[in-house]
Every structure is written in structure tokens, then in C-alpha cells.
Amino acid sequence: MDVKALVSQMTLEEKAGLCSGDDFWHTKAVERLGIPRTMVSDGPHGLRKQDEEGDHLGINDSIKAVCYPTASATAASFDPEMLRTMGEAIGDSCQHEKLSVVLGPAVNIKRSPLCGRNFEYFSEDPYLAGRMATAMIQGVQSRNVGTSIKHFAMNSQEHRRMSSSSDADERTIREIYFPAFEMAVREAQPWTVMCSYNRINGVYASENPWLLTEVLRKEWGFEGYVMSDWGAVSDRVAGVAAGLDLEMPASGGVNDRKIVEAVRAGKLDEKLVDQACERILAIVYRYLENAKPETPWDKDAQHAQAADMAAECMVLLKNEDALLPLDKEDEIAFIGEFAEKPRFQGGGSSHINAFKTTGALEAAKGLKVTYARGYSVEKDEASDMDIAEAVTAAKKAKTAVVFAGLPDSYESEGYDRTHMRMPACQNKLIEAVAEANPNTVVVLHNGAPVEMPWIGKVKAVLEAYLGGQAVGEAAVRVLFGDVNPCGHLPETFPLKLEDNPSYLFYSGEGNTAEYREGIFVGYRYYDKKNMDVLFPFGHGLSYTTFEYSGLKLSAEKIRDTETLTVSVTVKNTGSHAGKAVIQLYVGDRESTPIRPVRELKGFAKTALQPGESREVAFILDKRAFAYWNQEIHDWHVETGVFTIEAGASSRDLPLRAEVTVESTAELPRHYTLDSIFMDVMADPKAAPVIRDYMKKIMKTFAPEEEQGGTEAAKEAITEEMNMAMMQYMPLRGVFSFSDGVSAEDAEEMLKKLNN
Ligand code: NOJ
Numbered sequence: 001m002d003v004k005a006l007v008s009q010m011t012l013e014e015k016a017g018l019c020s021g022d023d024f025w026h027t028k029a030v031e032r033l034g035i036p037r038t039m040v041s042d043g044p045h046g047l048r049k050q051d052e053e054g055d056h057l058g059i060n061d062s063i064k065a066v067c068y069p070t071a072s073a074t075a076a077s078f079d080p081e082m083l084r085t086m087g088e089a090i091g092d093s094c095q096h097e098k099l100s101v102v103l104g105p106a107v108n109i110k111r112s113p114l115c116g117r118n119f120e121y122f123s124e125d126p127y128l129a130g131r132m133a134t135a136m137i138q139g140v141q142s143r144n145v146g147t148s149i150k151h152f153a154m155n156s157q158e159h160r161r162m163s164s165s166s167d168a169d170e171r172t173i174r175e176i177y178f179p180a181f182e183m184a185v186r187e188a189q190p191w192t193v194m195c196s197y198n199r200i201n202g203v204y205a206s207e208n209p210w211l212l213t214e215v216l217r218k219e220w221g222f223e224g225y226v227m228s229d230w231g232a233v234s235d236r237v238a239g240v241a242a243g244l245d246l247e248m249p250a251s252g253g254v255n256d257r258k259i260v261e262a263v264r265a266g267k268l269d270e271k272l273v274d275q276a277c278e279r280i281l282a283i284v285y286r287y288l289e290n291a292k293p294e295t296p297w298d299k300d301a302q303h304a305q306a307a308d309m310a311a312e313c314m315v316l317l318k319n320e321d322a323l324l325p326l327d328k329e330d331e332i333a334f335i336g337e338f339a340e341k342p343r344f345q346g347g348g349s350s351h352i353n354a355f356k357t358t359g360a361l362e363a364a365k366g367l368k369v370t371y372a373r374g375y376s377v378e379k380d381e382a383s384d385m386d387i388a389e390a391v392t393a394a395k396k397a398k399t400a401v402v403f404a405g406l407p408d409s410y411e412s413e414g415y416d417r418t419h420m421r422m423p424a425c426q427n428k429l430i431e432a433v434a435e436a437n438p439n440t441v442v443v444l445h446n447g448a449p450v451e452m453p454w455i456g457k458v459k460a461v462l463e464a465y466l467g468g469q470a471v472g473e474a475a476v477r478v479l480f481g482d483v484n485p486c487g488h489l490p491e492t493f494p495l496k497l498e499d500n501p502s503y504l505f506y507s508g509e510g511n512t513a514e515y516r517e518g519i520f521v522g523y524r525y526y527d528k529k530n531m532d533v534l535f536p537f538g539h540g541l542s543y544t545t546f547e548y549s550g551l552k553l554s555a556e557k558i559r560d561t562e563t564l565t566v567s568v569t570v571k572n573t574g575s576h577a578g579k580a581v582i583q584l585y586v587g588d589r590e591s592t593p594i595r596p597v598r599e600l601k602g603f604a605k606t607a608l609q610p611g612e613s614r615e616v617a618f619i620l621d622k623r624a625f626a627y628w629n630q631e632i633h634d635w636h637v638e639t640g641v642f643t644i645e646a647g648a649s650s651r652d653l654p655l656r657a658e659v660t661v662e663s664t665a666e667l668p669r670h671y672t673l674d675s676i677f678m679d680v681m682a683d684p685k686a687a688p689v690i691r692d693y694m695k696k697i698m699k700t701f702a703p704e705e706e707q708g709g710t711e712a713a714k715e716a717i718t719e720e721m722n723m724a725m726m727q728y729m730p731l732r733g734v735f736s737f738s739d740g741v742s743a744e745d746a747e748e749m750l751k752k753l754n755n
Pocket of ligand 1: 042055056057103150151229230349
């Protein structure tokens, strides 16, 4: 379709109208020109297609659909291929249901364990989030259905989400909050982007030209349309100018009229309205011209797929005495209402009307499994009778498995948690069961970290996250060893909430949320501070063991325009087939900017039979070594030695090597007399200039013979001390104390320094 030609035939009113939704879920039709409306629908981990009454908070019903594991879980798979497959399945369902765009994936950073929507987000690490989102987008879009990567940007809390300003420095935004969006845009070109509710450094995302145009389009090359989150528009005219193409849902025509008036008054260039319409229609027709409503939607097959995926995501956090896997011949007690009715998704706009759900109890049919409810989710309590029954069941069984975690009301879109604890009744139950049976396992259903006061009393913990409608089947497979757990934590579990780097500032004061911890989010903080954590980023056990060896680099030294190939060999040294997740971290050994100790820059998941080994290769480019330089507003690599570490988690890195990376980009020099001596001396091009004058300078600082310095003075002030004293001085200080350096000398020096 020639959308330009189409737009040229539209009246200003029609164009302004097209820039907002027809209703909750549709773009507008322009019947006069034969432009039909198209439907979008929530995701991200399945369809929330609303037939009747629309709402954006998951309140009203939607069609029966398949609930795949939520992002909290899928990130733990460390398996982008799995996300691609999930995307393909969701794309097929969209084709079947005539949906042009599925609203997701959501890639906001899990800055604090408290964010109510953490279950919808992938990780505390932007690289991991980016890889997962990219794969999912590629999967959905391979079916000619669009995605809407969201919420752009810095929407890491629900508290006051529609008014709060997420304030951070440029480097923090670039290094932590942007990369997942950036990677997905550059590599997967999502059809649409959804801007967030919040403001960024004071400016609403929905009217932020830097965000929506400068960065998103000009830098990253985004080609689709930007839609607002539902109700995120404040000043619609400013939004059009900034690059917000589609307002969702609609303003009852109010904002459309404002666009028309602004154009008529000469306050808004009509070309910008044309441009928004062209972008919207390009996507509308991209879908329409490839629509395939005859695509089958086999929900049962997808349920089976969702079960496989949920198993792939489970993280075995602890497994003392190899308590797991359980023996199918043994008598096992399942305890806790979540065994019967698992919590498998979170509340809000992503809430899916699952066509069926399998709890662990049902999935364990045929095995010697007994059940005690343990607690009531609805009442958030464990009665004495509940506890007594649980203890009896635990005592009779070989092993007790407590299904626990966070109830729906604890984690939802729209508000944050206020603490990191599990319900007191569940903690009490776990303690009681562990007391009754030393072989106690805890299976957790939650979308973000929880405190585990009982961790020393139970032998095993399996983190199931919010694993989708088939999570119960997956849990049983993993518990009984049909599947070897292979998930790894996409986030750190701190010992307590207060340890989290955002703790002091979360969730801000009034409408200001300052991201004061800067780039030190998650493990970047815990590692820098060398803090104990409950479970580190990347952690995940297996029923087998893996050995990492043979770390090889393709070069000892590269330039930042070249790539480095890193290879690692991993071997299955245990007796079960299993999957290893090899993680690669890069750190700048010594750097001028303050940087994390290590950052994830590569990972790979690989299946290995017992005894089998495989070499895995990673390619690192400039970005793996760079930091965001706020002076040049660009990525920069500081010349120097970088550490490359590989292993099974951020705190289990048996392999280490070093590479020297040489920068090919020069930072601008603007030395003045106020420049600090040590900074000039650290610059390999500037230092020789100063050194030429060193004799004159040192005349004052080094008490040499000719200066009449005594032996005692000479001993008191060594050259080293001299340099140490001088290092923090501005050049003017150094020169003024050196009577050998004239004003002309100084001027000449500056010229040479800045040449
Ligand atoms: C608000 C949510 O923030 C967003 O993720 C969702 O897609 C829209 N509502 C539509 O329901």
C-alpha cells in the first residue's frame, strides 16, 4: 500500500483522528478511503484479547487463551531460542484472532524487588533483558504480527507511575535503562514501541523529543510507530511534535481537535501529523496485507509447550544432600494451597484468562503424593488445623514439598510491594514442616525476590517464578527428575530488602524518583560492595555437575574497532543429562570512570550428555568494553586491560583471562590553567608536553643542589612525594610555584596541549 498517497488524500481532521484509537483496542478506520481499523491486544506472555468491555488493568474478561510463563520466569531460562518459539506461538494466536500487534515484551529493569510489575519484566541486567526481548520480537514478527516493546522508558516502579519523574544521569540511562530497548530496536525492529506513563528527568515520555525521536529514531533507527501507554498522554500536541504517533486508547476526540487547532494556528507543522499517519498506516497495512486468519490456534498443543517452557525456566536454588530429584517410589507430601492452585501469573493488564491450569497436585496423579492445604491463599492465613495437618503429612512422608510464594494481592500492576517478605503464615508453615521433616523442599511462585528466613532449615528450594498455566506440570517434572533444572537467576536475591541499592531512594519523594544508585543496579552493586547475598545473579543448580575449562581469547590485544572471540569448554561431569548456562562477564581492571566489577556480556545454554563436552564461542565487540561517556555523549572504551571471566554464575567464575583493548577514539582535549596536573600527565599525548618543561617545574619542587636545598630537605621531600603533592594541583598552581615557568611558557604549553 502506498501510505503516502493515502495520507495525502486525507483531511486534516481525518489525519488527527487517526492519531488516536477508535476505542480501547482499535486503531481508527477511515471508511471514505477504505482504511479499516485494526486491533491490538495485551500480552506479553499470551493474549488478553477483550471481546466486550475494554479496560487496561485486567479487570474485565478476555477470551480464553494460553498463559505462557511470565517474563520473570522466561528470563531465567537464559534461552533466547525458547523466547523466539514462544513469540512464534503467540504470533500464530494473534493471526488466528485477527490481532495486528501484541503489546509486549516489557523490558523495564528490575531496579527494586518491590516493583509491582517485576513479574512482567525480565531482569536487573539490560543485556539479558535485551537478548530475551529481541528473540521474542523476532518470533512474533516472523508471523507478520507486530510487537510493542514497552514501557519506554524508565518505568521501574508502579508507585505514582503516571506522574512520577524517573530522574537519572545520562550514563545511567544509557548503560542500564536503555540497552534492552536499543538492542531490540537495532536487531529486531519491533513494529511499534509503547512509551511509558512516567516522566524522564521532568519530561513525560509521551512528549519527550529526545526519547522518541533523537534516540529512538535517529540513533537507533526505529521505523515503526510509537503508541502511548493507555492514558499516558498529557499534552497531545507536544506529543505529536516529539514523535508520539498514536494515542491510546482515545480522548473522545478532545486531543484530535487540539491537533487540528494547533496545525491551523501554525503551532504544529502538518507534516508531523502526516508523518505520524504514514507510520501508523504502514504498520496497519503490513499486518492487513499479511493477515492469515485461517492460522490454527491449537491451545492444547500450546499448553504442552508452555509446560516444557516452564520447566526450562525453573531455578534450583539449593539442593543439600542431593535431596532432589525425588524418587517416584517414595511417599511425598505436597503441602500448601499453591500445590492445588498454583500462582502462575500476575495481576493487571497482562492477566490472561487461561483456558486451563495444571497444578502440581493434579500433575502428580499416579505418584505416591499426599496433600495438605497448609494455608489459605484467600484468607492469607494458616489456621492451627492447617499447620497440624501439614505437620502430620510431613511426618508420614519421606520428603515434604511446600508450595509457597506470593499471593496475587502482593504483586500486581498499579502498585508496588512495601516489603520483600512472604506471607507470615507461609513462613510459619515452612518452619513447622521443616521441623517435622528434615527433608523439606520449598517450591516458590513469585515474580521477584523474597526474603527466606527459613533458608537454613530446608534442604532444597526450587524457584518456579510465575511460570504460566502449566507450571504445576513443570514443577512435578523437575521435582521427580524427568527434567533436569537448568534455569539461572536473572536477578540477585538479596538477603534483605535494605541491601538493595535502590532501597534508600525507592520509590522517590512525591513525584520525583531519583535513580541515585546510578549504574549500580543489582549485581553491579552487590559485587562492587563485595556483599553477601542470598543467591547471586546467574545462580542455578543442576542434578548434574559441569566443569568449565579452556578459556581462550582470539588475541591478547585488540583495538576497539575489532572484535574478540572468547571460547570456553564446558563438560558434563555428572551422571544426568543436563543443560549448562555459560556466562561471560567483562570488567575494566582499572578505569578513570567508576565502573562495575563485572558486567554480563555473553551467555549460552547448551545441552550435554554425561561425559560430553563442548566448546562455546562468544564474540565481544566495542560495546562489551565501553562505558557511556557523558562528555562526548557516546560510548567510549578507555584504553587498558579488561578482565574476561566465565562460569556458572556471577559469583562462580572459575575462568579468568585478560585482554588489552586500545581505544581508537580520542576524547576532546580542552586544557586550561585550571586543568589538574595528574589528568594532563595521564594523557599520553599531553604528558610529553609538560615533561619538556619538567626541569623548570621541578626547580621549585625538587630541592636540588643549585637551589640550595639542604641534605635534610632532600631527604624529607623525595621526588615521589613531590609528584604526589603536585598531582591534584591545577596547572596554574604548579606553574606559579615554579619560578622557572613564565606566563609565555604557560601559554605556549596550553597551545601545544590542546593542539
Ligand atoms: C497499561 C499497561 O501499562 C500496559 O502495559 C498495557 O499494555 C496497557 N495498559 C493496555 O492494557
